[in-house]
Amino acid sequence: MNRADDYQVTIERELAPALARWRGWERDGAAVGLFQREHWLRAWYATLGAQAGREPLLASIERRADGRALLALPLVRERRGGLRCIAFADAGVSDYAAPICAPDCPADPAAVRAMFAALRRALPGADLWSLEKMPARIGERDNPLLQLPGTRASALFGNPVTVGEDFEAWRFSREKTHRKELERSWRVFSRHPQARWERIEDPAQALPVMDALEALQREAIRGKGWAYLLDEPGYRAFYRELIAQGLAGGETVLTALRAGEEVVAALLGLRRGDEYAMIRIGNAAGEWRNCSPGRLVIERTMAALHAQGVRRFDFTIGDYAYKRGFQPERLDLFDSTVALSWKGRPHSLRAGLRHRARAWLADRPELKRRLSALRARADDAG
Numbered sequence: 001m002n003r004a005d006d007y008q009v010t011i012e013r014e015l016a017p018a019l020a021r022w023r024g025w026e027r028d029g030a031a032v033g034l035f036q037r038e039h040w041l042r043a044w045y046a047t048l049g050a051q052a053g054r055e056p057l058l059a060s061i062e063r064r065a066d067g068r069a070l071l072a073l074p075l076v077r078e079r080r081g082g083l084r085c086i087a088f089a090d091a092g093v094s095d096y097a098a099p100i101c102a103p104d105c106p107a108d109p110a111a112v113r114a115m116f117a118a119l120r121r122a123l124p125g126a127d128l129w130s131l132e133k134m135p136a137r138i139g140e141r142d143n144p145l146l147q148l149p150g151t152r153a154s155a156l157f158g159n160p161v162t163v164g165e166d167f168e169a170w171r172f173s174r175e176k177t178h179r180k181e182l183e184r185s186w187r188v189f190s191r192h193p194q195a196r197w198e199r200i201e202d203p204a205q206a207l208p209v210m211d212a213l214e215a216l217q218r219e220a221i222r223g224k225g226w227a228y229l230l231d232e233p234g235y236r237a238f239y240r241e242l243i244a245q246g247l248a249g250g251e252t253v254l255t256a257l258r259a260g261e262e263v264v265a266a267l268l269g270l271r272r273g274d275e276y277a278m279i280r281i282g283n284a285a286g287e288w289r290n291c292s293p294g295r296l297v298i299e300r301t302m303a304a305l306h307a308q309g310v311r312r313f314d315f316t317i318g319d320y321a322y323k324r325g326f327q328p329e330r331l332d333l334f335d336s337t338v339a340l341s342w343k344g345r346p347h348s349l350r351a352g353l354r355h356r357a358r359a360w361l362a363d364r365p366e367l368k369r370r371l372s373a374l375r376a377r378a379d380d381a382g
Contacts, residue, residue: 002110004117008064011057011122015045018058018072025069025102031139033098034270034277034314039251041074041089043241048091048234053079057086057123061115063104071115071144072100077126083343084126090133092229093238095279095316096158096333097131098138099145112147120340128344131336132156133317143334150338158331159315159323167306171299178325181292182299188291192259197300200254206243209256212263216282223285230280239268239280246270255301257283257293265293267301276305277314295322 012018019038026032034040049056057075062068074089088097106112120129133156136143145151163170171179189195200206214230221228229235246252253276256266265283269276283294302313315323317333339345 002114004114004121006064007070007115007118008062008067009118009122010060010062011124012060013056013058015041015056015058018060018074021060022072022100025072025100028069028102030069030072030100030102031141032100033096033135033138034272034275035094035096036074036089036098036100037251037270037272039245039249040094040242040270043238043245044089044091044093045074047238047241048093049076049089051234054091055124059119059122061119068104069102070105071102073119074100075123077124080128080130083128085128085130086123086126086340087130088132091234093235093279095133095277095314096135097133098135098143101138101141101144105141105144107142107144107147109147112144113149115144116148125341126344127339127341129336129338129340132333134334134336135331136334145336146334148336148338151334151336154333154335156317156333157319158317158333159328160331161313161315161326161328163302163306163311163313167303174327175325182295185290185292185296186300189257189259189264189288189293189296194258194260196258197297197304198256198258199301199304200256201247203244203247206247206254207240209254209263209266210239210243210268212256213266213268213280213282216263216266216284217280220282220285253301253305255297255304257297257300264288265297267297269301271305271310274309274311275314276302276310276312277316279316295325298322298326 019041022030022032023038045056048054055077057077059073059075060069061071063070075086076089078085078087088094090097106115129150131145133154134143134145134151135158136146200209214236218228218231230239242252243254247254250271253269253271254266255269257264266281267278268280269278278298281294281297283297302310305313314331315326315328
Protein backbone atom coordinates (compact mmCIF):
# COMPACT_ATOMS: atom_id res chain seq x y z
CA MET A 1 0.00 0.00 0.00
CA ASN A 2 1.83 3.10 -1.18
CA ARG A 3 -0.67 5.36 -2.98
CA ALA A 4 -1.95 8.63 -1.55
CA ASP A 5 -5.51 7.53 -2.39
CA ASP A 6 -5.16 4.67 0.11
CA TYR A 7 -5.31 7.15 2.99
CA GLN A 8 -8.07 9.32 4.40
CA VAL A 9 -6.93 12.62 5.96
CA THR A 10 -9.12 14.69 8.29
CA ILE A 11 -8.07 18.27 9.06
CA GLU A 12 -9.85 19.85 12.02
CA ARG A 13 -9.51 23.43 13.18
CA GLU A 14 -11.26 22.95 16.52
CA LEU A 15 -9.28 21.17 19.23
CA ALA A 16 -12.06 19.34 21.07
CA PRO A 17 -13.09 16.85 18.34
CA ALA A 18 -9.46 16.11 17.48
CA LEU A 19 -8.58 15.45 21.13
CA ALA A 20 -11.60 13.17 21.51
CA ARG A 21 -10.43 11.17 18.49
CA TRP A 22 -6.80 10.98 19.67
CA ARG A 23 -7.86 10.03 23.21
CA GLY A 24 -9.45 6.92 21.75
CA TRP A 25 -6.32 6.20 19.74
CA GLU A 26 -4.18 6.44 22.88
CA ARG A 27 -6.50 4.05 24.73
CA ASP A 28 -5.97 1.62 21.85
CA GLY A 29 -2.20 1.79 22.19
CA ALA A 30 -1.06 4.82 20.16
CA ALA A 31 2.38 6.16 21.08
CA VAL A 32 2.16 9.79 22.29
CA GLY A 33 5.09 12.04 23.20
CA LEU A 34 5.20 14.09 26.41
CA PHE A 35 4.79 17.30 24.43
CA GLN A 36 1.77 15.97 22.55
CA ARG A 37 -0.28 14.91 25.57
CA GLU A 38 -3.77 16.31 25.97
CA HIS A 39 -3.07 18.80 28.76
CA TRP A 40 -0.09 20.24 26.85
CA LEU A 41 -2.06 20.64 23.63
CA ARG A 42 -5.04 22.18 25.44
CA ALA A 43 -2.78 24.81 27.02
CA TRP A 44 -0.86 25.44 23.80
CA TYR A 45 -3.81 25.88 21.42
CA ALA A 46 -5.69 28.03 23.96
CA THR A 47 -2.79 30.51 24.20
CA LEU A 48 0.09 30.41 21.71
CA GLY A 49 -1.97 28.59 19.10
CA ALA A 50 -4.71 31.22 19.30
CA GLN A 51 -2.40 34.14 18.51
CA ALA A 52 -2.86 36.15 15.35
CA GLY A 53 -1.01 34.60 12.44
CA ARG A 54 -1.46 30.98 13.62
CA GLU A 55 -4.18 28.67 12.34
CA PRO A 56 -4.71 25.29 14.06
CA LEU A 57 -4.51 22.29 11.74
CA LEU A 58 -5.21 19.05 13.60
CA ALA A 59 -4.48 16.26 11.15
CA SER A 60 -5.64 12.63 11.52
CA ILE A 61 -4.67 10.00 8.94
CA GLU A 62 -6.58 6.73 8.64
CA ARG A 63 -6.49 3.80 6.23
CA ARG A 64 -9.26 4.36 3.72
CA ALA A 65 -10.06 0.66 3.24
CA ASP A 66 -11.03 -0.08 6.84
CA GLY A 67 -10.81 3.23 8.75
CA ARG A 68 -7.92 2.04 10.91
CA ALA A 69 -6.15 4.85 12.79
CA LEU A 70 -2.58 5.46 11.64
CA LEU A 71 -1.05 8.85 12.40
CA ALA A 72 -2.01 12.22 13.88
CA LEU A 73 -0.16 15.52 13.84
CA PRO A 74 -0.95 18.62 15.96
CA LEU A 75 0.00 21.31 13.44
CA VAL A 76 -0.44 24.99 12.72
CA ARG A 77 -0.10 27.18 9.67
CA GLU A 78 1.84 30.27 10.73
CA ARG A 79 3.56 33.26 9.21
CA ARG A 80 7.35 33.40 9.32
CA GLY A 81 8.45 36.52 7.56
CA GLY A 82 6.80 36.35 4.18
CA LEU A 83 6.30 32.56 4.25
CA ARG A 84 3.25 30.50 5.18
CA CYS A 85 4.68 27.57 7.14
CA ILE A 86 3.20 24.27 8.28
CA ALA A 87 4.74 23.44 11.66
CA PHE A 88 4.15 21.48 14.83
CA ALA A 89 2.45 23.07 17.84
CA ASP A 90 5.70 24.49 19.19
CA ALA A 91 6.53 28.24 19.02
CA GLY A 92 9.75 27.41 20.85
CA VAL A 93 8.20 25.74 23.92
CA SER A 94 7.79 22.10 22.82
CA ASP A 95 11.21 20.51 23.28
CA TYR A 96 10.32 17.47 21.16
CA ALA A 97 7.93 17.42 18.20
CA ALA A 98 6.42 14.03 17.41
CA PRO A 99 3.37 12.60 15.69
CA ILE A 100 0.84 10.42 17.48
CA CYS A 101 1.49 6.91 16.12
CA ALA A 102 -1.24 4.30 16.23
CA PRO A 103 -0.23 0.60 16.36
CA ASP A 104 -1.09 0.09 12.66
CA CYS A 105 0.95 3.06 11.42
CA PRO A 106 3.24 1.86 8.63
CA ALA A 107 6.99 2.41 8.92
CA ASP A 108 8.24 1.58 5.43
CA PRO A 109 9.35 4.63 3.42
CA ALA A 110 6.95 4.13 0.49
CA ALA A 111 3.88 4.04 2.73
CA VAL A 112 5.05 7.02 4.81
CA ARG A 113 5.62 9.08 1.68
CA ALA A 114 2.20 8.12 0.37
CA MET A 115 0.64 9.28 3.65
CA PHE A 116 2.56 12.54 3.34
CA ALA A 117 1.27 13.01 -0.22
CA ALA A 118 -2.29 12.51 1.04
CA LEU A 119 -1.65 14.98 3.85
CA ARG A 120 -0.30 17.60 1.45
CA ARG A 121 -3.50 17.35 -0.60
CA ALA A 122 -5.63 17.98 2.48
CA LEU A 123 -3.62 20.85 3.98
CA PRO A 124 -4.38 24.47 3.05
CA GLY A 125 -1.94 26.33 0.83
CA ALA A 126 1.50 26.92 2.32
CA ASP A 127 5.08 27.61 1.24
CA LEU A 128 7.08 25.47 3.62
CA TRP A 129 6.76 22.29 5.70
CA SER A 130 9.07 22.79 8.69
CA LEU A 131 9.04 20.26 11.52
CA GLU A 132 11.86 20.65 14.03
CA LYS A 133 13.28 18.70 17.00
CA MET A 134 11.82 15.30 16.14
CA PRO A 135 13.07 12.27 18.12
CA ALA A 136 13.84 9.04 16.27
CA ARG A 137 11.52 7.08 18.56
CA ILE A 138 8.18 7.76 20.26
CA GLY A 139 7.93 5.39 23.18
CA GLU A 140 8.73 1.98 21.71
CA ARG A 141 7.93 2.97 18.12
CA ASP A 142 10.14 4.36 15.38
CA ASN A 143 9.12 7.84 14.26
CA PRO A 144 7.75 7.37 10.71
CA LEU A 145 8.33 11.02 9.79
CA LEU A 146 12.06 10.39 9.62
CA GLN A 147 11.33 8.55 6.36
CA LEU A 148 10.25 11.78 4.66
CA PRO A 149 12.48 13.51 2.13
CA GLY A 150 14.19 16.60 3.48
CA THR A 151 14.72 15.07 6.94
CA ARG A 152 18.13 15.81 8.43
CA ALA A 153 19.93 15.73 11.76
CA SER A 154 19.09 18.74 13.93
CA ALA A 155 21.66 21.01 15.56
CA LEU A 156 19.73 20.44 18.80
CA PHE A 157 19.68 17.32 20.93
CA GLY A 158 17.99 16.03 24.06
CA ASN A 159 19.63 15.11 27.36
CA PRO A 160 17.88 12.15 29.04
CA VAL A 161 19.16 10.40 32.16
CA THR A 162 18.03 6.89 33.07
CA VAL A 163 18.20 5.98 36.75
CA GLY A 164 17.86 2.39 37.92
CA GLU A 165 15.99 1.15 40.96
CA ASP A 166 18.63 2.40 43.41
CA PHE A 167 18.81 6.20 43.36
CA GLU A 168 21.77 6.31 45.74
CA ALA A 169 23.73 3.91 43.55
CA TRP A 170 23.11 6.21 40.59
CA ARG A 171 24.12 9.26 42.63
CA PHE A 172 27.40 7.63 43.64
CA SER A 173 28.07 6.59 40.03
CA ARG A 174 28.44 10.22 39.00
CA GLU A 175 31.70 12.13 38.95
CA LYS A 176 32.90 12.49 42.55
CA THR A 177 33.56 16.23 42.44
CA HIS A 178 30.02 16.97 41.22
CA ARG A 179 28.44 14.70 43.83
CA LYS A 180 30.51 16.12 46.70
CA GLU A 181 29.78 19.66 45.58
CA LEU A 182 26.02 19.04 45.74
CA GLU A 183 26.34 17.47 49.19
CA ARG A 184 28.22 20.59 50.33
CA SER A 185 25.63 22.83 48.65
CA TRP A 186 22.78 21.21 50.56
CA ARG A 187 24.61 21.67 53.86
CA VAL A 188 25.20 25.35 53.09
CA PHE A 189 21.60 25.91 51.98
CA SER A 190 20.20 24.07 55.01
CA ARG A 191 21.85 26.54 57.39
CA HIS A 192 19.40 29.24 56.34
CA PRO A 193 16.25 29.63 58.46
CA GLN A 194 13.30 27.59 57.14
CA ALA A 195 15.35 26.27 54.23
CA ARG A 196 13.45 23.51 52.42
CA TRP A 197 12.67 21.77 49.16
CA GLU A 198 8.98 21.52 48.33
CA ARG A 199 6.57 20.44 45.65
CA ILE A 200 3.71 22.84 44.97
CA GLU A 201 0.46 21.08 44.10
CA ASP A 202 -2.13 23.82 44.65
CA PRO A 203 -2.54 25.94 41.46
CA ALA A 204 -3.22 29.10 43.50
CA GLN A 205 -0.02 28.65 45.51
CA ALA A 206 1.88 27.80 42.33
CA LEU A 207 1.33 31.16 40.63
CA PRO A 208 3.63 33.25 42.88
CA VAL A 209 6.29 30.53 42.59
CA MET A 210 5.95 30.69 38.80
CA ASP A 211 6.29 34.48 38.99
CA ALA A 212 9.53 34.02 40.95
CA LEU A 213 10.83 31.41 38.48
CA GLU A 214 10.23 33.79 35.59
CA ALA A 215 11.93 36.69 37.37
CA LEU A 216 15.00 34.56 38.18
CA GLN A 217 15.20 33.18 34.64
CA ARG A 218 14.73 36.62 33.11
CA GLU A 219 17.56 38.07 35.20
CA ALA A 220 19.92 35.21 34.32
CA ILE A 221 19.26 35.32 30.58
CA ARG A 222 19.42 39.09 30.27
CA GLY A 223 22.59 39.03 32.34
CA LYS A 224 24.19 37.01 29.54
CA GLY A 225 23.09 39.58 26.99
CA TRP A 226 20.56 37.23 25.37
CA ALA A 227 17.05 38.13 24.28
CA TYR A 228 14.32 36.96 26.68
CA LEU A 229 11.06 36.16 24.90
CA LEU A 230 9.10 34.29 27.56
CA ASP A 231 7.74 37.51 29.08
CA GLU A 232 5.55 38.03 26.04
CA PRO A 233 1.83 37.66 26.92
CA GLY A 234 1.22 34.45 24.96
CA TYR A 235 4.06 32.63 26.68
CA ARG A 236 3.10 33.78 30.18
CA ALA A 237 -0.49 32.68 29.54
CA PHE A 238 0.68 29.31 28.19
CA TYR A 239 2.68 28.34 31.28
CA ARG A 240 -0.09 29.44 33.61
CA GLU A 241 -2.60 27.42 31.61
CA LEU A 242 -0.23 24.46 31.81
CA ILE A 243 -0.26 24.77 35.60
CA ALA A 244 -4.05 25.10 35.68
CA GLN A 245 -4.52 22.09 33.38
CA GLY A 246 -1.98 19.68 34.85
CA LEU A 247 -0.78 20.55 38.35
CA ALA A 248 -3.52 18.91 40.38
CA GLY A 249 -3.37 15.69 38.35
CA GLY A 250 0.42 15.48 38.52
CA GLU A 251 1.08 15.92 34.79
CA THR A 252 2.68 19.31 35.48
CA VAL A 253 5.26 19.31 38.30
CA LEU A 254 6.44 22.49 40.03
CA THR A 255 9.15 22.25 42.71
CA ALA A 256 11.17 24.87 44.57
CA LEU A 257 13.89 25.60 47.09
CA ARG A 258 12.71 28.11 49.66
CA ALA A 259 14.29 29.98 52.54
CA GLY A 260 11.36 31.32 54.49
CA GLU A 261 9.11 32.87 51.85
CA GLU A 262 11.93 33.56 49.38
CA VAL A 263 12.04 31.34 46.30
CA VAL A 264 15.72 30.54 45.82
CA ALA A 265 15.20 28.18 42.87
CA ALA A 266 12.20 26.75 41.02
CA LEU A 267 11.81 23.99 38.44
CA LEU A 268 8.87 23.31 36.13
CA GLY A 269 8.49 19.93 34.46
CA LEU A 270 6.16 17.37 32.92
CA ARG A 271 5.48 13.86 34.16
CA ARG A 272 3.89 10.78 32.67
CA GLY A 273 4.29 7.48 34.48
CA ASP A 274 8.01 6.80 34.85
CA GLU A 275 9.04 9.76 32.64
CA TYR A 276 9.80 13.32 33.72
CA ALA A 277 11.03 16.22 31.56
CA MET A 278 12.35 19.56 32.82
CA ILE A 279 11.09 22.53 30.83
CA ARG A 280 11.94 25.70 32.82
CA ILE A 281 14.31 26.53 35.66
CA GLY A 282 15.20 29.69 37.53
CA ASN A 283 17.66 30.16 40.37
CA ALA A 284 18.98 33.04 42.44
CA ALA A 285 22.50 34.35 42.12
CA GLY A 286 24.29 36.73 44.48
CA GLU A 287 24.56 35.38 48.03
CA TRP A 288 22.93 32.10 46.97
CA ARG A 289 25.44 31.28 44.27
CA ASN A 290 27.72 29.37 46.65
CA CYS A 291 25.07 26.70 47.23
CA SER A 292 24.33 26.00 43.52
CA PRO A 293 20.54 26.29 43.93
CA GLY A 294 19.74 25.33 40.32
CA ARG A 295 21.55 22.01 40.44
CA LEU A 296 20.29 21.45 43.97
CA VAL A 297 16.60 21.82 43.08
CA ILE A 298 17.13 19.41 40.18
CA GLU A 299 18.72 16.67 42.31
CA ARG A 300 16.17 17.01 45.12
CA THR A 301 13.32 16.84 42.59
CA MET A 302 14.85 13.78 40.95
CA ALA A 303 15.17 12.01 44.30
CA ALA A 304 11.54 12.75 45.25
CA LEU A 305 10.14 11.66 41.88
CA HIS A 306 12.35 8.55 41.78
CA ALA A 307 10.73 7.50 45.08
CA GLN A 308 7.38 7.79 43.25
CA GLY A 309 8.46 5.58 40.36
CA VAL A 310 10.10 7.92 37.84
CA ARG A 311 13.13 6.37 36.13
CA ARG A 312 13.75 8.55 33.07
CA PHE A 313 14.67 12.17 33.74
CA ASP A 314 14.98 14.32 30.64
CA PHE A 315 16.95 17.57 30.78
CA THR A 316 15.52 18.24 27.27
CA ILE A 317 17.25 20.46 24.71
CA GLY A 318 20.04 22.93 25.37
CA ASP A 319 23.76 22.25 25.81
CA TYR A 320 24.22 23.89 29.21
CA ALA A 321 27.11 23.22 31.59
CA TYR A 322 24.88 22.48 34.60
CA LYS A 323 23.40 19.44 32.82
CA ARG A 324 26.73 17.73 32.22
CA GLY A 325 27.35 16.87 35.86
CA PHE A 326 24.24 14.67 35.77
CA GLN A 327 25.84 12.71 32.88
CA PRO A 328 22.91 12.66 30.42
CA GLU A 329 22.90 10.61 27.26
CA ARG A 330 22.66 12.40 23.94
CA LEU A 331 19.28 12.08 22.23
CA ASP A 332 19.66 12.93 18.56
CA LEU A 333 16.85 14.97 17.01
CA PHE A 334 15.83 15.57 13.42
CA ASP A 335 14.29 18.34 11.31
CA SER A 336 12.09 17.92 8.25
CA THR A 337 12.04 20.78 5.74
CA VAL A 338 10.12 20.51 2.46
CA ALA A 339 9.33 23.34 0.05
CA LEU A 340 5.59 23.41 -0.72
CA SER A 341 5.81 26.30 -3.20
CA TRP A 342 8.45 28.18 -5.13
CA LYS A 343 8.65 30.71 -2.28
CA GLY A 344 9.71 27.96 0.11
CA ARG A 345 12.52 26.59 -2.07
CA PRO A 346 15.27 29.03 -1.01
CA HIS A 347 14.58 28.26 2.66
CA SER A 348 14.62 24.52 1.99
CA LEU A 349 17.93 24.86 0.13
CA ARG A 350 19.42 26.89 3.00
CA ALA A 351 18.38 24.19 5.47
CA GLY A 352 20.20 21.60 3.37
CA LEU A 353 23.34 23.75 3.18
CA ARG A 354 23.33 24.33 6.96
CA HIS A 355 23.05 20.59 7.52
CA ARG A 356 25.98 19.88 5.19
CA ALA A 357 28.07 22.58 6.92
CA ARG A 358 27.37 21.03 10.34
CA ALA A 359 28.26 17.58 9.04
CA TRP A 360 31.51 18.95 7.58
CA LEU A 361 32.38 20.59 10.90
CA ALA A 362 31.50 17.44 12.86
CA ASP A 363 34.19 15.59 10.90
CA ARG A 364 36.74 18.17 12.11
CA PRO A 365 36.49 18.03 15.92
CA GLU A 366 39.57 20.17 16.59
CA LEU A 367 38.23 23.01 14.45
CA LYS A 368 34.83 22.64 16.11
CA ARG A 369 36.46 22.85 19.55
CA ARG A 370 38.32 26.04 18.62
CA LEU A 371 35.20 27.69 17.24
CA SER A 372 33.27 26.77 20.40
CA ALA A 373 36.05 28.31 22.52
CA LEU A 374 35.91 31.51 20.45
CA ARG A 375 32.13 31.72 20.90
CA ALA A 376 32.48 31.17 24.65
CA ARG A 377 35.05 33.98 24.90
CA ALA A 378 32.79 36.28 22.88
CA ASP A 379 29.87 35.51 25.24
CA ASP A 380 32.06 36.24 28.28
CA ALA A 381 33.25 39.51 26.76
CA GLY A 382 29.64 40.54 26.05
